[in-house]
Amino acid sequence: MFALLLTCSLLAAAPSARFPQGTARMEPGPAPHGLPDWDVRRCEECHAEQVTQWRASGHATARTDDVFQVAITEDRPAWCVQCHAPFARNLKRGALPPDSPAEERGVTCAGCHAPLGDAMGAQAMPCAGCHQFGFPVLDSGGRRQRLSATQSQQDTVGEWTRWREQSGDTRHCTACHMPRGDHGLGGTRRTDSLKAALKVEQVRGALLLSLRDVGHAFPTGDVMRWVGVEVANEPLFESPRTVATFGRKLELRSWPGEALPHLGAVEDTRLLPGQTRRVPLPPGARYARIVYHLVSRQQEDSGLYPAGLSRLVLWAAPLQSPPTSKKDRTP
Numbered sequence: 378m379f380a381l382l383l384t385c386s387l388l389a390a391a392p393s394a395r396f397p398q399g400t401a402r403m404e405p406g407p408a409p410h411g412l413p414d415w416d417v418r419r420c421e422e423c424h425a426e427q428v429t430q431w432r433a434s435g436h437a438t439a440r441t442d443d444v445f446q447v448a449i450t451e452d453r454p455a456w457c458v459q460c461h462a463p464f465a466r467n468l469k470r471g472a473l474p475p476d477s478p479a480e481e482r483g484v485t486c487a488g489c490h491a492p493l494g495d496a497m498g499a500q501a502m503p504c505a506g507c508h509q510f511g512f513p514v515l516d517s518g519g520r521r522q523r524l525s526a527t528q529s530q531q532d533t534v535g536e537w538t539r540w541r542e543q544s545g546d547t548r549h550c551t552a553c554h555m556p557r558g559d560h561g562l563g564g565t566r567r568t569d570s571l572k573a574a575l576k577v578e579q580v581r582g583a584l585l586l587s588l589r590d591v592g593h594a595f596p597t598g599d600v601m602r603w604v605g606v607e608v609a610n611e612p613l614f615e616s617p618r619t620v621a622t623f624g625r626k627l628e629l630r631s632w633p634g635e636a637l638p639h640l641g642a643v644e645d646t647r648l649l650p651g652q653t654r655r656v657p658l659p660p661g662a663r664y665a666r667i668v669y670h671l672v673s674r675q676q677e678d679s680g681l682y683p684a685g686l687s688r689l690v691l692w693a694a695p696l697q698s699p700p701t702s703k704k705d706r707t708p
Contacts, residue, residue, distance in 0.1 A: 427560045583655050587648070
């Protein structure tokens, strides 16, 4: 049960046409300009540049992504697929047929741009539909009753909202994730974006970590993600030692305002905008690196996720030797 709740990070904050709690297929409104449907190939006829960018994005491969494919081997696939591919009709586990359309493989143009139901236009902020939701609250039989109103499984939009209020910054999600209208979207599928978000400074006996132009916690999104600081005595890190972690610790328990127990975060050590964290380094360590983990330590230990699939090295460097004192110098 714990593994199911942990890996299926795919429910919305409340039922809506934009995101019906991952239990139903999203139904878009009419396509623009009299087009018969929202097929990506039709959009591409006029928006070739944007579609080319999108094809290289995490949205385009949200369902076919290797980490996701491994995750749904343990979970109920419909819950997961109907967020990672909200217009999909094939909800089965496993590889898709080679000729499957884009709608079966990920989040397509309609997921963000289509009007839904009787609406005349797309919602102003479709990001919140998939990137902000509570933990599922289950009954004794394991049936989902509702989503927690107090414990967020994904809180990216909430983190961003609080950051805007505290900082006075008025930038929207798209300012960072879609600069100049880039439909490639930054995030965990773009290692260059993750590397650019993290600032690392070496000081005597420690590393100083802070965020650069990030308006939410790091890591954000799925609760299984975490960041580790590792040290080693050789540059290949064949025997690394983890000296610090940044993530969330979960427990299945009762929470104020909720009659039924469910998962929630009892500890949150993630990096936050505007903060600098000092990580002490053990004496004698010669090399250090920072690794972004896409899945939990428990999932990594399961052996289902090869290290090269679920771990991204964001920074690595030899450590500066401490200055020697006069008494240590050879005359």
